[in-house]
Amino acid sequence: MQLVKFTNEHEWLRLEDDGHVTVGITDYAQEQLGDIVYVELPEVGNQFDTTLNLAIIESVKAVGEIKMPLAGAVVKINTRLADEPELVNRDPQGEGWLLQARIEDPAVLDGLMDAAAYAAYLSGL
16 A cells, blocks of 8 residues: 655645655645646656745636645656646546655655544644
8 A cells, every 4th residue: 555645735645666756635625626727737857845836726716836845856747637627626636646756855754644644634624
């Protein structure tokens, strides 16, 4: 089973077998945004750190900015989202993933919430 971690900004990060991290937004986040109409993703090769907006998700209700809790480089983006942004609504932790990244320090994942901690965090909102 792959390691999945969550941020308090409602992103999920899944550590893949090749050491890359797949990133997306949680089901809670997509529900809050409503119908997603546009996803702006970075270019492959872009370097990022914790201060940069990595992606932008626009919905009929709001614009959401995705920041990463770690540093690294984009290795792959979900090109399907250009034509099918609704995948993020339909399957946020599956086909609606945003990007894959090579991260500089995988140990940073240890400081993020697991599924049980994230569920407890949501219950307090």
